[in-house]
Amino acid sequence: AQSVTQPDIHITVSEGASLELRCNYSYGATPYLFWYVQSPGQGLQLLLKYFSGDTLVQGIKGFEAEFKRSQSSFNLRKPSVHWSDAAEYFCAVGAEGAQKLVFGQGTRLTINP
Amino acid sequence: NAGVTQTPKFQVLKTGQSMTLQCAQDMNHNSMYWYRQDPGMGLRLIYYSASEGTTDKGEVPNGYNVSRLNKREFSLRLESAAPSQTSVYFCASSGQGAPYGYTFGSGTRLTVV
Numbered sequence: 001a002q003s004v005t006q007p008d009i010h011i012t013v014s015e016g017a018s019l020e021l022r023c024n025y026s027y028g029a030t031p032y033l034f035w036y037v038q039s040p041g042q043g044l045q046l047l048l049k050y051f052s053g054d055t056l057v058q059g060i061k062g063f064e065a066e067f068k069r070s071q072s073s074f075n076l077r078k079p080s081v082h083w084s085d086a087a088e089y090f091c092a093v094g095a096e097g098a099q100k101l102v103f104g105q106g107t108r109l110t111i112n113p
Numbered sequence: 114n115a116g117v118t119q120t121p122k123f124q125v126l127k128t129g130q131s132m133t134l135q136c137a138q139d140m141n142h143n144s145m146y147w148y149r150q151d152p153g154m155g156l157r158l159i160y161y162s163a164s165e166g167t168t169d170k171g172e173v174p175n176g177y178n179v180s181r182l183n184k185r186e187f188s189l190r191l192e193s194a195a196p197s198q199t200s201v202y203f204c205a206s207s208g209q210g211a212p213y214g215y216t217f218g219s220g221t222r223l224t225v226v
Contacts, residue, residue, distance in 0.1 A: 032212045043217040094212035099163055105155035
């Protein structure tokens with residue numbers, strides 16, 4: 001069965017520090033991968049996506065993610081976080097022909113001033 | 114602004130009451146989805162509609178019904194609300210199909226007392 005694991009439920013980093021959020025997937029087909037962000041009280045907004053090609057993808061708000069097929073991972077990174085990055089982050093996976101996306105449980109990011 | 118609109122944004126129900134959550138999208142998307150979000154559980158799919166005229170169960174369909182009224186609208190009905198249905202409900206849509214990602218509504222926060 002398809003699954004997505006975000007090993008870190010909650011991460012705290014200081015403003016200006018670098019960030020990496022982990023995502024591992026289990027999927028039989030070639031995956032389509034996504035990161036979404038949910039600010040408090042808001043819906044989910046797409047940060048970036050990977051379908052094929054260059055394994056390092058750039059997204060909005062200065063985020064990037066790298067697809068590593070050998071590790072079944074799609075980790076999200078940002079060189080320097082801002083207080084406004086405090087939110088919950090969801091990794092999701094789909095595949096050609098799939099009827100729906102599968103989401104991870106989310107990682108809540110707290111920023112220390 | 115184009116997007117997914119959910120109504121209401123907040124609702125309090127008494128146990129046993131019924132209600133319908135409304136969702137409409139103006140992007141001419143074929144597929145629509147209903148998710149619930151609970152702390153520590155991530156997003157769980159309730160029902161989805163891959164195209165107008167079709168609906169299918171997701172992971173947690175018990176206690177819910179859906180109607181794909183037309184291409185724009187996809188409603189979620191709770192016939193007899195239970196406290197276990199206290200949650201935040203998100204509607205999403207997809208134009209090219211699930212593998213290509215979703216656009217989410219801003220959510221409905223439902224409390225059943």
